[in-house]
Amino acid sequence: MIEVLLIIISIFVLLFLESFLFELFSFSILILVLLLLWKRINPVVYYILITFFAITLDSVNHFPLGTHVLVISILLFVFDLLSIVIPSEGKLHYLTILLSTFLYYILLLLIGSLLQDGAFPKVWGSLVNIAVVSGITTILYAFVNRFLKSIQYEGSKSRLTLD
């Protein structure tokens, strides 16, 4: 029960941060959460949460229904493909994150415009901005990833000591 309550509060906090940061730096916290939670929680819970949040974003941003969900599903495919080409362990993994984040923003721009207006948007003008934001997302991912790994390590160490 407490988990459900925490998830609901988290969604509200995430939505606030998403709206705030997107307005301020055109930065999406969804992609960061998306990549951080990937393979860390139960896939069913993951998909439910992501879908719920994606539909919420479609609703509040007045995108056609399913825009964010479609972008995420394509992204997860590409992410897996990139993981085959680029090793998922080590520093090169962050290149996958960078490319995935870059693709997320491009896809959101493209698919959003195609579904909404039926026209291709002018992406060239936004490329630099997207590249910078993708870079920041990757750096943040790296920090949070290390932090989460250290927590996991500390947790396992304490467990070993207790055993």
Add this chain to the structure above:
Amino acid sequence: MKRKFDFKSYSKFLYLIFSIILVLLGQTTLGDRVKYPFAYIFSPIHVYGSNAGKKVNNWKEALIDASSYITEFNEMKEEIAKLKVENSEKLLDYNEYLSLKEQSSFLINEREYIQAKIITDNSQGSILINVGKENGIEIGDIVILGRVYIGMISDVSLYSSRVRLPLNPSSSFEVVVLPGSIDLNKENRIDSLVKSTGVVIGKSDNILIENLGINSDVKEGDFVLIRDSRVEDIFVLGTLVGVSNNPASTNKSGFVSPIFDYGNILNVYVIKK
């Protein structure tokens, strides 16, 4: 042998199919119905977050452009100061225009008038004007506004002069009293209209009028005109107020209320002798 369905293996594929279905659903009217409850619940937090972001963004842009704002602010300050000066000049020009317009209706062609601005006025019954010897002003010149007597030049320097107002204690003139009902702009022959003669003396805060004929029917509101050899013409001084009714007295007295409040005049005209 029956193979077990592995959700993890097909999850992305299934999710892609689901997303396509959802997009197709979004193209129908059902899409709006699905979105409505989400928008209803989450729109307030989205709007709040966006507004907060916008506010911070404004500050961010303001900080980035801080130097340009300072330059702009300084430029605007200069511009405001310039506009204020221009505006005050225009106000003075307009005031001068009104004054000239008024004066032109009373001009006597054979006389030379010098327009002057009042620099200061004091409570001692005198004012300073911005014309002096340089403009040919001499002691004893008469200062008027229209047909109203303002004062007499009592002291002259190179660029300014002191005008002694009728309020000044050292100021005294012979005057005549005319009915308040006549139109001074139309009436040329006033001799037959004179009710009484008298003398006005400045008392700093008012002008005293004395020696009015005891039998004259002077009353409040009558015009008081200066008719004095030093002025060499007839000018309006003011209206009669506070006439005494003492039967034991040999003459009547009262006060003269000036036509203008001397403190509010900006432009005057000096008649050159």
